[in-house]
Amino acid sequence: MSVLKTLRDRHALGKKSIAVLVDPDKAEDPARLLQLVNLASENCIDFFFVGGSLVTTSNLAEVVKVIKENVTIPVVLFPGNSMQVEPTADALLFLSLISGRNPELLIGQHVVAAPIIRNTKLEVIPTGYVLINSGRITSVAYISNTTPIPDDKYSLAACTALAGEMLGLQSIYLDAGSGAEKEISAKMIATVRKSVSVPLIVGGGINTSQKAFNALEAGADMIVIGNALEKNPNLLMEISDKVYEWNQSIEAGK
Numbered sequence: 001m002s003v004l005k006t007l008r009d010r011h012a013l014g015k016k017s018i019a020v021l022v023d024p025d026k027a028e029d030p031a032r033l034l035q036l037v038n039l040a041s042e043n044c045i046d047f048f049f050v051g052g053s054l055v056t057t058s059n060l061a062e063v064v065k066v067i068k069e070n071v072t073i074p075v076v077l078f079p080g081n082s083m084q085v086e087p088t089a090d091a092l093l094f095l096s097l098i099s100g101r102n103p104e105l106l107i108g109q110h111v112v113a114a115p116i117i118r119n120t121k122l123e124v125i126p127t128g129y130v131l132i133n134s135g136r137i138t139s140v141a142y143i144s145n146t147t148p149i150p151d152d153k154y155s156l157a158a159c160t161a162l163a164g165e166m167l168g169l170q171s172i173y174l175d176a177g178s179g180a181e182k183e184i185s186a187k188m189i190a191t192v193r194k195s196v197s198v199p200l201i202v203g204g205g206i207n208t209s210q211k212a213f214n215a216l217e218a219g220a221d222m223i224v225i226g227n228a229l230e231k232n233p234n235l236l237m238e239i240s241d242k243v244y245e246w247n248q249s250i251e252a253g254k
């Protein structure tokens with residue numbers, strides 16, 4: 001089933017998903033990557049996201065291969081630029097950085113990538129990418145040369161997401177940036193959730209199961225976990241338990 005359809009169906013039911021972000025630059029050791037892949041599989045993770053703001057290695061295809069050879073979890077590209085299109089993945093977040101005013105990341109990279117993507121079987125997920133300030137400057141804010149939305153400007157974020165939805169974008173990704181000091185607040189997530197009906201992806205700085213739960217409760221359909229697992233892979237069990245418990249309670253209340 002397509003990734004977007006899965007997200008829409010789960011959104012309609014109030015069910016949640018979890019994605020593990022793999023940074024190709026930090027996945028150079030195949031044994032460590034395999035460990036993470038197996039851990040993700042044991043904990044019933046829904047998706048792998050693969051990508052980075054700055055990828056300095058040429059192992060993207062290898063990373064996708066290791067995942068696909070070992071587990072059936074769909075691999076979704078989360079590209080920082082048009083060079084991160086890997087045809088062997090399952091899907092691609094066709095991100096437009098709508099919180100910024102950098103034309104290159106609103107439409108420029110897309111023009112370059114579109115004809116290449118058309119010649120692949122990748123499922124394209126048109127996604128409004130919205131950066132929220134998280135304290136210090138993150139890689140994505142620096143590389144994209146954009147100003148994230150201030151974390152207390154709820155209405156700016158809500159209107160940005162709404163405009164994205166009106167432009168036809170099929171999901172919204174609220175990101176505090178990888179390794180963010182502060183995760184996105186429940187109030188921010190809830191405000192954006194109310195403004196759009198498309199699936200809402202939330203990530204950046206989610207490094208405890210409580211933060212994961214808060215994001216789900218505030219209205220995230222999918223949470224993305226990256227950095228925290230690089231430091232402590234076992235956290236995945238705790239966080240995936242929260243998602244599982246949430247989905248079980250939906251089942252029970254049917």
Ligand SMILES: CC(C)=CCC/C(C)=C/CC/C(C)=C/CC/C(C)=C/COP(=O)(O)OP(=O)(O)O
Binds near residue numbers: 052
């Ligand atoms: C349309 C295509 C194919 C590409 C353009 C995609 C766009 C607009 C990207 C927006 C800007 C951008 C640089 C996004 C990167 C997001 C990402 C993969 C973040 C992962 O975390 P890192 O920012 O690499 O964090 P670390 O510093 O922890 O490595």
Ligand SMILES: O=P(O)(O)OC[C@@H](O)CO
Binds near residue numbers: 179
């Ligand atoms: O690495 P973390 O902080 O978990 O962030 C994940 C992702 O949302 C970053 O774009």
Ligand SMILES: [Mg+2]
Binds near residue numbers: 051
């Ligand atoms: Mg990175």
